[in-house]
Amino acid sequence: MGIVVYAGSERFSTSLDDRLTRHSFSFGPHYDPANLGFGPMICHNDDLLRPGGGYPDHPHADLEIVTWVLDGVLLHTDSTGHTEELRPGDVQVMSAGSGIRHAEVADAGSGPTRFLQTWITPDEGGTPPRWRSEHVDPGPGLTQVVGGQGLPIGTRGAELAVARLAPGEAVDLPDAGLAHAFVALGSGFVPGRDVTVGDAVRLVDEPGARFTATDHTELVVWSFSR
Incomplete structure (x- = not known):
């Protein structure tokens, strides 16, 4: 049992001309054997792309x-022929399965683009x-986005929920x-600890834990049954 806060200021980061990526776990050249993932989550990246920048095919x-x-x-865009514009409040789940190629680029005419991307190991x-994708307008409570009713x-047992507080x-x-709560915007506190934008809270067997916002906050929460 326990609650551990991982400060955004202590994350690995990758900075290139067209993007800045902050990594929650070991990723690419950034290696920490004590921080390889959390349950089936092996990547949780916070990406900021300049207009026209991003990840080619x-x-x-x-x-x-x-x-x-x-x-x-x-x-x-991807190798199945699918193309899509994703905007704030849009969620996409892509099952790579036996293999897929895709590209993710910020629209050149829309200013900087920020998104969170999570990689989860599949059952099969x-x-x-x-x-699949859809638009979601989260409320002040946790709104199911992926898994469950999403x-x-x-x-x-993998579920993603978002709250705007x-x-x-x-x-x-x-x-x-297992629960992983990421402060995408704003600030707040969990039992015994203040948290701010970019911080993540990892909870193991901690029923009843509560997050309280101290600013206008977007909280992005993954949970996994064990």
């Missing part, structure tokens, strides 16, 4: 890739690639075996 396989857009317009490998994902509003964090 590249491959993935056997991953559930979940994208939540915070600002700007993210242009998605080698399935046909597929994707978009389906190929990992049992005014100062003083609070949410109870999921009573799951």
Whole structure:
């Protein structure tokens, strides 16, 4: 049991001419054997792209890739022929399955684009690639985005929820075996600790934990059954 806060200021980061990526876990050249993932989550990146910048065509396989857009317009294309514009409040679940190539680039005419992307290990490998997306308007409570009543994902017990909170509003964090709460915007506190934008709270077997906002806040919460 426990609650651990991972400060955004202590994250690995990758800075290139067209993008800045802050990594929650070991990623690429950034390696920490004590921080390889959290349950089935092996990547949780916070990306800020300059207009026209981003990730050209590249491959993935056997991953559930979940994208939540915070600002700007993210242009998605992939090898299945799918193209899409993702805007703030849009969520996309892409099951890479047996293999897919895709590109993610910030629209050149829409200013900087910020999005969160999470990679989750699936229950089964080698399935046909597929994707789904929808727009969500979260309220002050946790609004289901992926898993449960949200978009389906190929990992049992994996759920994503988002809350938009005014100062003083609070949410109870999921009573799951594992929960990962990320402060995408704003600030608040959890039992015994203040948190601010870019910080993540990891909870293991901590039922009843509550997050209270101290500013206008967007809280992005993954939970996993064990």
